[in-house]
Amino acid sequence: MFAVSAVRADKDDPLAALELGERPEPETPESWTTVQVRAASLNHHDLWSLRGVGLSADRLPMILGCDAAGVAEDGSEVIVHGVVGDPEAGGGDETLDPRRSLLSERWPGTFAERVRVPRRNLVPKPAALTFEQAACLPTAWLTAYRVLFDRAGLRPGQTVLVQGAGGGVATAAIALGRAAGVRVWVTSRSEAKRAAALELGADQAFESGQRLPERVDAVLESVGQATWAHSLRALRPGGTIVVVGATSGEAPSAELNRVFFLQLSVVGSTMGSREQLAALARFTEVSGVRPVIDRVLPLSRAREGFAAMAADELFGKVVFTP
Incomplete structure (x- = not known):
């Protein structure tokens, strides 16, 4: 074959x-x-x-x-x-x-x-x-689904920052978050990708590393070393950063003082279970998200x-x- x-x-x-x-x-x-x-x-x-x-x-x-x-x-x-x-x-x-x-x-x-x-x-x-x-659905979309609704536990009206606007996980997070009433902010070095993210449903799009107008409830972090410091600084006290990858490298400064002083949660996530995949498939069906x-x-x-x-x-x- x-x-x-x-x-x-x-x-x-x-x-x-x-x-x-x-x-x-x-x-x-x-x-x-x-x-x-x-x-x-x-x-x-x-x-x-x-x-x-x-x-x-x-x-x-x-x-x-x-x-x-x-x-x-x-x-x-x-x-x-x-x-x-x-x-x-x-x-x-x-x-x-x-x-x-x-x-x-x-x-x-x-x-x-x-x-x-x-x-x-x-x-x-x-x-x-x-x-x-x-x-x-089984990898990128399932990863985003698990991050948003399980590992980060986001609720309608809360805000998530997605580092890197163009990949499969990022576009899934934008579409799924918007359908669930979550405000999605994204970053990208590419002006074209920022524009495409806004068209897809992102609430705001920023240049990579740009200071945000306010702190967010959660960060979806897949880039790693290049964005880690920005992700930590973007979180409100008590917020959660969910790590799903490290495409730019995996050895940034941990900034432990910031983590404990602001009581931040650093959580790892990998794909999702079969039951979550079945739930995601049903969610796309009833919500119309594609x-x-x-x-x-x-x-x-x-x-x-x-x-x-x-x-x-x-x-x-x-x-x-x-």
Whole structure:
């Protein structure tokens, strides 16, 4: 079957580690089930995998991709939850399972014509969503959903600052927050991305590092070193910063005096549970919110999508269709 794979690790030129072509059907436990992939979305995780982060050399070559929507063996339309937990852990929140992995880390991923997953990882796809829209939910949109309504515990009328306006998590947070009555502020170095964020529903957009007119209740932090100091200074006393990534580096000054004196909460968050993915799918259905898609490409042109992500040229998600 045709697939997009990491064949080696190259931290300086990740696209050089990318290979498109025929791959054998994946070997997985017999209890797993096959999904015919109709759409799969690109995440920064896939780019990091090409750099060798989280993907060891002994697992190469590896089919990439965490997110997909498609058709199950019984003909039902489904969304694939990419977090694979220990089946003996007894259910619950898979993201807290110390033995968890993501598709494309230990098991072949979704950038292929077919993917095999545990049956418990399938969530019904709402009929109102296209396969392309549904494929955007399991990582970026699920991350934003968990941050806003679980880890930050935001309520209507409160304000969240989203660092970096153009990525999949950021655009999801804007759309979801607005639909739930949360005031969303964003930052970006790009004037075009700030304008696009306002058009999508952000209340205000600021240049990166710009002083804000007032302090916020929560910050969604995915950038790391470049924005950490600004994120801490943006919070009101008792506010919460939720860290979901560190794309610019992970060694900023902790500013512990500010953290304890203002009683700030620093919280980590990774994706979300299967139950939260199902709730997110229902939320999009009843609210009318839809994922922002930058471009849809056939899987045979996946390299173009990876290149656009590496160059930070996206506003929203890249979706591949086999």
